[in-house]
Amino acid sequence: MKKTSTIRAIRTALTAATAAVLAISLAACSQTGGSTTSATGASASGDQTTFTYARSAAVSSLNLWTEITSNNAFAIDKIFEPLVSFDKNGKIIDWLAKSHQISDDGLTYTFTLRDGLKFSNGKNVTAEDAVFSLQQHQAEKDAALPLTADIASVTAPDEHTVEIKLNSPYTPLLAELANFSNGIVPKDFGGKSEADFFANPVGTGPFVVSKWDKSGDLTFTKNENYWQKGKPGISKLVYKLVEDGTQAVNQLKTGQVDGIEDPALENLDELENGNDTKVETAGSWVTHTFFFNTADEHFADVHVRRALAYALNRADVTKAVSFGHADTAKTVLPKAIEYSTQDSIKPVDNDLAKAKEEIAQSKYPDGFEAKILLASGNNAYSQAAQLLQSAAAKVGVKLDIDSVDIATFRSRFKAFDYQIMINSAQADYPDADSIIDFQADPDGFSKSYWTSYSNPEVTAELKKAQVTPDGDERADLYEKIQQTLADEVPYIPLYSPQIVKALRKNVNGLEVLPNNSVRFQDVTLG
Structure with missing residues (x-):
C-alpha cells in the first residue's frame, strides 16, 4: 500500500x-x-x-x-515487477536489476538488468521496456503513486542498462522505485492499446x-x-x-x-x-486511523479535531480491537519505518479536561452532530467507531455511525463525501516520505489522504525532506512534521497491527x- x-x-x-x-x-x-x-x-x-x-x-x-x-x-x-524491491525487513534489494549504482552527486541512477529476463509471453525484456514503463508512469495524469523526483531523463544506453538522470537530488527515489507501480511492462504495450x-x-x-x-x-x-x-x-x-x-x-x-x-x-x-x-x-508499515474531512465546516476547526483527539483514549481502542496483536499509534509514521517519532512525540490524547477546553474554544462550544463513515463487516473498525462515538459524547458531539459496503466506502471517501472515516494507511516502500507525502501534501494525488489538510510549513518541510540526504537533518524535519500533524490532528492515528x-x-x-x-x-x- x-x-x-x-x-x-x-x-x-x-x-x-x-x-x-x-x-x-x-x-x-x-x-x-x-x-x-x-x-x-x-x-x-x-x-x-x-x-x-x-x-x-x-x-x-x-x-x-x-x-x-x-x-x-x-x-x-x-x-508486474520493478527494477528493485524490498525484503520482509524493509531492506532495498535488486530485483529485475541484478545491480544498481548511484552517482556521488545523487543525480544519476544506473541499473543493470538480469540476464535472460523474459515476459510471461516469452519475449525478452530489454532496457527499452523499462524506459517505456517509467516514462508511461511519469506521463500518467491519474497516477496514484506518481514519480515525484525531478527526473531529467530515463534512457537505455544499451539493451541491459537503464539510466535515470535527475535535475536535483531526491532521497526517496530508490525506495520509491521499489513500488509495485514501477513494474515493467512491454514497450508500447506489446502492440495493444x-x-x-x-x-x-x-x-x-x-x-x-x-x-x-x-x-x-x-x-x-x-x-x-x-x-x-x-x-x-x-x-x-x-x-x-x-x-x-x-x-x-x-x-x-x-x-x-x-x-x-x-x-x-x-x-x-x-x-x-x-x-x-x-x-x-x-513488522508493520500500517496504521489504522480516524481521518477528518477538513473541508467540512465542523472539522475545518482545529479545536474540534483536538477536542475529539483529547477525548479519545487510543490505548483503550488498541486494547479493545487488537487482542494483543498491535501497538497504540502516537504518530502517523509506523515505528518500523526510519524517522518515526513513536517513542518521543507528544500526542493529543486521553485528557478529558483539555478536550472540554478545546471544544469551548471552537465555533461549536455547544456541540454538533456528525457521522463516522466505515466499511461494513470490519468488527475492529466498528468497535473503534463506537469508542470515538462514546468519547465525543463527553464533549457534546453526537456522532452517528454510517456503515456501508466496501465499494461504496471507497467511492465516497475518494469523493470527499464524509465527515470522519476510519481507514488504514500503509507505506508502499521503506521511506518516511511514503507516508508523510501521501498524508500531508495537499497538492498530491490524495489531497492529504482525502482530508484536504493543508499547512504550508508542513508542505515546505516535507519537500525539503525529499531532497535532504539521510541523517540528522532529515530526521529533524520528520520530527517537526510529525509533531505538527499530531498537534493539528487532521487524523487520529489509532494502532499499528502486526502484519x-x-x-x-x-x-x-x-x-x-x-x-x-x-x-x-x-x-x-x-
Whole structure:
C-alpha cells in the first residue's frame, strides 16, 4: 500500500486492505479454481499445486499506475515487477536489476538488468521496456503513486542498462522505485492499446491472469517464463472473494482455502494454535486511523479535531480491537519505518479536561452532530467507531455511525463525501516520505489522504525532506512534521497491527511483507 493500504497508501487507504470480515459456512468442500478441495488442503484429484487465498475485496483493475487500494495493488504485484524491491525487513534489494549504482552527486541512477529476463509471453525484456514503463508512469495524469523526483531523463544506453538522470537530488527515489507501480511492462504495450493490455496483462511476475471476475474471484496460473528458475512452486493461485471474516476462518479450518489475507485479530490466537492452521507475521508499515474531512465546516476547526483527539483514549481502542496483536499509534509514521517519532512525540490524547477546553474554544462550544463513515463487516473498525462515538459524547458531539459496503466506502471517501472515516494507511516502500507525502501534501494525488489538510510549513518541510540526504537533518524535519500533524490532528492515528496471514499448516515458503502484501513464488503445499 503514497501520494493509499498502500501514504502512498494507503495503498488507501486505504487500505481498506484490512477491510474486513464476519459469519458462516462449514461445508467440508467447495469448488475452488475448478477442482474440489478437501479438508486437507489438497484437491480431491491429488493436485497439491493450487493455493486458494481468501480476500475480502475483489480485484477491479490491474493498471499499475492508477491503482492504490490493496485489493488491486496486491494482485498487480504478482504480475508486474520493478527494477528493485524490498525484503520482509524493509531492506532495498535488486530485483529485475541484478545491480544498481548511484552517482556521488545523487543525480544519476544506473541499473543493470538480469540476464535472460523474459515476459510471461516469452519475449525478452530489454532496457527499452523499462524506459517505456517509467516514462508511461511519469506521463500518467491519474497516477496514484506518481514519480515525484525531478527526473531529467530515463534512457537505455544499451539493451541491459537503464539510466535515470535527475535535475536535483531526491532521497526517496530508490525506495520509491521499489513500488509495485514501477513494474515493467512491454514497450508500447506489446502492440495493444493500454485498455486492452491491462485487461489481459503481460509482465515478468511469477503469475499470469487466467480467469478474472471483477466482482468475484481472480485465478492466476504459473508464469512458465519466470526468471527465478523452478519457481513458482504452485501452478495456480486463486484469489477467492470471501467478504465475511467468520466464513473465511471456517473455510481455512476446513481446508476450503489455504490462506486468509486479513484474518481478524480476534481470531489469531485460535488460528495460531489450531490443529491444522498457523499464522505468519511481519513488522508493520500500517496504521489504522480516524481521518477528518477538513473541508467540512465542523472539522475545518482545529479545536474540534483536538477536542475529539483529547477525548479519545487510543490505548483503550488498541486494547479493545487488537487482542494483543498491535501497538497504540502516537504518530502517523509506523515505528518500523526510519524517522518515526513513536517513542518521543507528544500526542493529543486521553485528557478529558483539555478536550472540554478545546471544544469551548471552537465555533461549536455547544456541540454538533456528525457521522463516522466505515466499511461494513470490519468488527475492529466498528468497535473503534463506537469508542470515538462514546468519547465525543463527553464533549457534546453526537456522532452517528454510517456503515456501508466496501465499494461504496471507497467511492465516497475518494469523493470527499464524509465527515470522519476510519481507514488504514500503509507505506508502499521503506521511506518516511511514503507516508508523510501521501498524508500531508495537499497538492498530491490524495489531497492529504482525502482530508484536504493543508499547512504550508508542513508542505515546505516535507519537500525539503525529499531532497535532504539521510541523517540528522532529515530526521529533524520528520520530527517537526510529525509533531505538527499530531498537534493539528487532521487524523487520529489509532494502532499499528502486526502484519499477519493465516495459513493451513501444510503451506510452506510464504513471505509476508511489511506493506501487507506477500510473495508466493516460494510457496509449496506439503
